[in-house]
Amino acid sequence: VNTMQILPVPQSVQAHGTPPDVSNLIWSNVRISIDKRLSRQVFAETIVYVVALFWSFWIAACYSLAKYKSLQDLGLLPRLASLPTFVQPILSFVFSILPVALVSAVLSLLPTLLQVLAENFEFIKFHSSVELSVLKRNFFF
Numbered sequence: 001v002n003t004m005q006i007l008p009v010p011q012s013v014q015a016h017g018t019p020p021d022v023s024n025l026i027w028s029n030v031r032i033s034i035d036k037r038l039s040r041q042v043f044a045e046t047i048v049y050v051v052a053l054f055w056s057f058w059i060a061a062c063y064s065l066a067k068y069k070s071l072q073d074l075g076l077l078p079r080l081a082s083l084p085t086f087v088q089p090i091l092s093f094v095f096s097i098l099p100v101a102l103v104s105a106v107l108s109l110l111p112t113l114l115q116v117l118a119e120n121f122e123f124i125k126f127h128s129s130v131e132l133s134v135l136k137r138n139f140f141f
Contacts, residue, residue: 024126032123040122047117052140062102066095111138 118133
């Protein structure tokens with residue numbers, strides 16, 4: 001055992017083989033207490049679970065854009081008969097690609113949002129722990 005860490009609890013000593021790598025530390029998160037980080041971790045996990053639970057509503061909203069008739073009923077688009085004939089194939093192409101593009105865009109932003117949550121809300125101390133947290137939570141979606 002090379003190092004020992006004394007915890008702020010009576011009779012609490014942990015032995016570590018090697019000290020943590022300095023380049024792996026997020027220095028701004030080192031000063032945060034364990035209790036604060038644990039409570040924020042529970043809250044962040046709850047947020048991720050709730051968002052994952054309601055994820056299907058986002059998917060349904062994106063794919064409702066694929067139906068020209070539903071957008072027309074809402075008054076967002078003109079009647080298909082009033083459009084020139086060359087616009088109709090373009091619209092059908094856009095409405096077939098738009099839902100997939102929206103879902104893909106949100107899925108590509110998701111790891112960045114999870115990383116911000118781990119670093120700036122949970123105050124995780126190590127870059128490797130942040131990456132592990134992002135990887136685990138990304139599988140919920």
